[in-house]
Amino acid sequence: MKRSYSAFAEDIPSYSGPKVARDSYADLKQLSAILGHIYTHPGLQILPGQRRFSKVPWLVPMLELLPPSSIGHLKEWGLSTVFVLAKNYNKLVHVWESVTAMEELWHPQTNSFVFPEFEATILLEELEIMLGLPRYQRGEEPTISYTVEQINSWSILAYITTKKNDLYSMTSGMHVHLLPIAQWITSQCKWKTTNYTAIAKAAAICICGVILFPEFDGAISFGNLSIIDSISEGMKIGQAVLGFLYAGLTSAALGGPFYGSVIALELWMGMHIQFWAVEDLTTECKTMLNHPLAYAGGRLHMSTRAWCKTAQVKGIQAWRKIF
Numbered sequence: 029m030k031r032s033y034s035a036f037a038e039d040i041p042s043y044s045g046p047k048v049a050r051d052s053y054a055d056l057k058q059l060s061a062i063l064g065h066i067y068t069h070p071g072l073q074i075l076p077g078q079r080r081f082s083k084v085p086w087l088v089p090m091l092e093l094l095p096p097s098s099i100g101h102l103k104e105w106g107l108s109t110v111f112v113l114a115k116n117y118n119k120l121v122h123v124w125e126s127v128t129a130m131e132e133l134w135h136p137q138t139n140s141f142v143f144p145e146f147e148a149t150i151l152l153e154e155l156e157i158m159l160g161l162p163r164y165q166r167g168e169e170p171t172i173s174y175t176v177e178q179i180n181s182w183s184i185l186a187y188i189t190t191k192k193n194d195l196y197s198m199t200s201g202m203h204v205h206l207l208p209i210a211q212w213i214t215s216q217c218k219w220k221t222t223n224y225t226a227i228a229k230a231a232a233i234c235i236c237g238v239i240l241f242p243e244f245d246g247a248i249s250f251g252n253l254s255i256i257d258s259i260s261e262g263m264k265i266g267q268a269v270l271g272f273l274y275a276g277l278t279s280a281a282l283g284g285p286f287y288g289s290v291i292a293l294e295l296w297m298g299m300h301i302q303f304w305a306v307e308d309l310t311t312e313c314k315t316m317l318n319h320p321l322a323y324a325g326g327r328l329h330m331s332t333r334a335w336c337k338t339a340q341v342k343g344i345q346a347w348r349k350i351f
Contacts, residue, residue, distance in 0.1 A: 059132075059133070059135060062135075062281075062282075064282050064283050065136075065283075066131065066132055066280070066281055066282075066283060067132045067133070072128065074124070075124060075128040075131060075280055076280060076284060076285045076286060077276075077279075077280065077285030077286040077287060078128075078286060080242065080244065080245050080287075081122060081242060081290055083117075083118050084118065084238055084246070085118075086210045087118070087210070087235075087238060088114075088115060088117070089214070090210040090213050090214050090231075091111070091114060091115050093213070093214060093217035093218070094217065094227065094228075094231055095224060095227065097224035097228075098225075098228040098231060099111070101225060101229075101260070102228055105162075105232065105259045105260055106160065106161055106162040106259070107232060107235065107236070107259065108160055109160025109324060110159060110160065110161075112323050113159075113235075113239050113291060113320060113323050114234075114239055117238060120319070121318035121319075122290060122294065123294070125344040125347050126297065126302075126338075126347045127286075127290060127293060127294070128344055128347075129344055129347035129348045129350075130293070130297065130347075130351065131280050131281060132281075133351060134277045134281040135281075136278040136281055136282060139277075139278075148300070150270065150273070150292065150293070152164060152266055152267060152270055155269060155273075155296075156266040158295040158324060159239075159240070159266075161264070161266045161269070162262075162265075162266070163266075164267065181199055181204055181250045181253055182195055182199070184253055184254065184257045185199070185204070187226060188209070188226050188230045189212060194212060203244060204233070204247060204248050204253050205246060205247050206233065206234050206237050206238070206246050206247060206248065207246055209230050209233055209234055210234050212230060213227055229257070229260055232256055233253065233256050233257075236252075236256045236259070237256070239289060240256075240265075240269045240272075240289050240292075241255075241256070241269070242287060242288070242290070243272075243276075243288075252268075255268045269289060270292075272287075273288035273292055276288030291320045294319070294320050295320050298320070298321045301338065301350075302337060
């Protein structure tokens with residue numbers, strides 16, 4: 029049944045002035061009013077899903093075997109920082125108490141962290157700088173066309189290998205497993221094949237799956253596989269990485285598992301909350317040694333001679349007080 033515009037308009041409350049608008053927005057920001065929000069469960073000690081962000085023993089040995097030509101492709105595609113983060117991934121220490129305390133401030137409707145006096149969120153421009161991804165330029169919209177079609181993971185992976193046994197081992201259900209891809213890369217490098225582009229594409233799937241799109245234990249979805257594959261075609265993926273992180277933060281805020289780039293979140297927290305660069309500091313910051321900021325490049329790079337403003341903060345209760 030069709031509804032007239034007048035009937036539809038009756039459902040929209042009229043604007044009642046700035047004071048009512050401010051009060052309505054203040055009500056919206058009340059995290060305690062959101063059904064199922066983890067803010068209402070102060071006894072939470074472990075963020076659901078955090079155990080899937082464990083060490084990846086096969087990652088670094090595989091990356092150390094990559095031929096220079098394949099590494100050159102990764103740099104050409106804008107994955108230099110992601111490659112460095114992946115190569116040092118097993119050195120990084122995730123401070124889950126701080127991540128959990130931040131997660132408790134995430135608002136699923138505004139996609140922002142609601143602090144007592146202000147709101148803040150991770151911006152696309154920040155994420156691109158932090159992860160060294162190709163920058164999205166305003167005004168590029170008319171030059172980009174999208175074709176919506178069913179994602180065929182085998183057609184993407186077929187660029188890497190056409191052997192059915194390999195393809196079966198790399199996929200199951202709606203997911204792609206990273207370990208078999210890493211094993212294929214290792215075998216190609218040991219045989220000294222010259223499939224440099226194919227090796228680079230496979231390596232991009234592995235490092236982006238671990239750093240940018242972590243979701244399941246050692247696996248990524250077909251959708252994220254397609255996004256990673258588009259990097260070699262010159263597509264910008266910053267929006268996809270940020271949107272995936274937003275979705276993971278929302279999932280965890282409502283009691284589901286956390287997923288998305290925890291490294292991007294920790295880079296943002298380190299830049300805004302935890303660290304302060306000090307030029308004349310004579311001692312190394314022990315906390316910085318295991319923080320993603322130590323491996324970020326470009327303008328964001330921060331040496332270990334930095335002052336950690338939260339070095340003495342221990343435990344989730346202390347982090348809650350900080351925020």
